[in-house]
Structure formats: C-alpha cells, structure tokens
Amino acid sequence: MKQIPKETILRASRGDMEAFKEIYDISSGFVYTVVYRIVRNSEDAQEVTQDVFMSIYQKINTFRFKSSLKTWLYRIATNRAINMYRKRAKEKGRKVTFEDNIKYDSDVFNKTAVNFEREHAEKLVKAMLGSLPCEQRACIVLKDIEGLRYQEIAEVLGIKINTVRSRLKRAREKLLALKETGESSHEM
Amino acid sequence: MKCKKIRDIILSDYTDGELSSDRQKLIEDHLKGCPACREFLEELTGGIVTPLRESGHVKPPAEVWNRIERAIGEKEKSGAGETLLDWIKARAELPVLRRKPAFVLATILVAFLLAGGITARYFSERRGVNTYIEEQFDFLDSLANGNGDSYEDNGFSLDYFLL
Numbered sequence A: 001m002k003q004i005p006k007e008t009i010l011r012a013s014r015g016d017m018e019a020f021k022e023i024y025d026i027s028s029g030f031v032y033t034v035v036y037r038i039v040r041n042s043e044d045a046q047e048v049t050q051d052v053f054m055s056i057y058q059k060i061n062t063f064r065f066k067s068s069l070k071t072w073l074y075r076i077a078t079n080r081a082i083n084m085y086r087k088r089a090k091e092k093g094r095k096v097t098f099e100d101n102i103k104y105d106s107d108v109f110n111k112t113a114v115n116f117e118r119e120h121a122e123k124l125v126k127a128m129l130g131s132l133p134c135e136q137r138a139c140i141v142l143k144d145i146e147g148l149r150y151q152e153i154a155e156v157l158g159i160k161i162n163t164v165r166s167r168l169k170r171a172r173e174k175l176l177a178l179k180e181t182g183e184s185s186h187e188m
Numbered sequence B: 001m002k003c004k005k006i007r008d009i010i011l012s013d014y015t016d017g018e019l020s021s022d023r024q025k026l027i028e029d030h031l032k033g034c035p036a037c038r039e040f041l042e043e044l045t046g047g048i049v050t051p052l053r054e055s056g057h058v059k060p061p062a063e064v065w066n067r068i069e070r071a072i073g074e075k076e077k078s079g080a081g082e083t084l085l086d087w088i089k090a091r092a093e094l095p096v097l098r099r100k101p102a103f104v105l106a107t108i109l110v111a112f113l114l115a116g117g118i119t120a121r122y123f124s125e126r127r128g129v130n131t132y133i134e135e136q137f138d139f140l141d142s143l144a145n146g147n148g149d150s151y152e153d154n155g156f157s158l159d160y161f162l163l
C-alpha cells in the first residue's frame, strides 16, 4: 500500500478536507475490503466504511504517531466490521454458522470450480470466508488478503501473537476439511 | 520431526513466512523426503491460500465518499460540535467498556470528580476535561488490550446506560 505522508496526516488533523480526501483515496481500498470480507455484504460494508472514515475525521487530531496510521485504520475498520457482523447475527436471532454457508455454497469447493475463472475464484473466496467464525475470518482476511505480519494482526485485533497463530491454523484446517468434503461429495 | 508437527507449522508460520531461516530449512528438508507432506502443502497453498491472496482489494462505490463528505459538511454546519454526552457515547465503543462496564463507569465518575477537584477552570473549558478523560481512556484501553482477546467475551454495552 502507498504510504500516507506524515504531512498529509497533520494537514488533515487541522481539518484540511483535501488532505483527508488524500487519506481516503490511499486507504479506502483496504478499509472497504477488510470490512466487506468480514461483514460479507456490500450494504453493511458501505455503512461501516463511512462510519470508519467519519470516526477517523473526528479523531485524527488525537493521532500520536505511536503506531502507524495504517495499523490504526485496520484496527478501527476491523473492530467496526466485527461489531456490525455480530449485530446482524444477533438480529437474525441465531448465530450465523458454518453449516448455513456450506449448505448454501458447497459445490464451489469441488475441483472444477477451483479452475480459476474469476467468478468461480470469487465464489470460492466468499464460501471459504463464510464458513469461518468471525474471529478466524478476521485473521484470515488480515493475513491472506492484506498480508499483515502476525505482530501487526495482534496489534490490530488486540490479541496475543499465539492467538493469531492458532486462529489461522484452525481456520485453515477447517477449510482443508471442507474442501475434502466438497470434493468427495461431488464425486459421489 | 513427525509429519503431524511439520503440518502444524505448515498451517501457520511456514505458509506465512514467520519462520527463522533454520526452522524454514528444517521444514524444507522434511518436505524433500516426504511426498505426503508435500501434497498437504500443495493442497493448502493451491486450494486455499492462493485464491485468498489473489482475491485483491474491492473498491468502495463512489457514493461512499460523497456520503462522507456530506456528513462532514453537515457536522461542521451544525457548528456546536459534540456535547459531552456525545463524546462519552462515542467512547462507548471502546472494547474495555464492553468488557468491564462497572469498572469503567466507576472510572468515569472518578475522572469527573478529579477533573472537578483539580480546578474549576477545567469545567469552564470543556475541551480540557475531554482531553484529560480521553487520555485516561487511552490508558485504560491499552491496559485492557494487554490481557488477551478483545472479542471473546462481550455482549454488554454502555449504550444501554446512556440511551
């Protein structure tokens, strides 16, 4: 990702709208992606993204350069996305589980679907992320899509590095198991 | 090392490039001699990690910026800025408030008493009080984040008290 110049952050913190737009242009792609991949629908993702940037606009004058702005952005975006996801799950009156998503999308796990046409690739990504619990999904998004280091993910989520490691491990084990079920049920 | 242990490492640190070069070499040596673990790695990389890595960024639609710009404009026009209650409500999103609401309410109370006690001038300029309390919150938040998972145990929100 393109770095956000310190000078731009300082200008934005004095209320300079142009500087704030610059920050938005550099960061809205990854903010929206993280949020969208966690909440899993574009309507909520737009609402959360708007909320994230409003919050940044209001709080940027408290930014102390102790961590990077990027980490701060990831942190706000991930937290808000997880909260939104939980709120929606609660509204539905039940946990959005794993099985729900699998029944819905199980055939994308079969081999022909993995033959990397764009549409299928996107379907596969959606199905994979949809079959993970929210905490594991957030870790996978920050790791595999955003390419953050364990240390950075730990900072963003406020958890220990070992927790990051074990969530990633459990998530990938689950995805491998699913892939196998998908493939065998397809063969039958 | 046993295959089980190797695969545990493949599932996390090896795939994520978090290993020291010694440990990395250890895994690679094992892979050279073990077709089963090689197949495991290929399945993980090809079937799961690569599609995620290649999925890339999704851009937000242009309306999102337009809405942000409009919302900021409206906020500036309404002028007065946030009230102290708005300010506390905004902070109600801090994870610490979800986890330890009673503790935090007590802290807010103490913070107000302190701020009032130090000098009456603080109250005549609300901004000063806000900054002071904000620092306390940052501190509390950093304490809270030092000990474990933020997301495991919520289900309680200060919003219920403030609404």
Ligand SMILES: [Zn+2]
Residues within 6 Å of the ligand: B002, B003, B006, B030, B034, B036, B037, B038
């Ligand atoms: Zn082996």
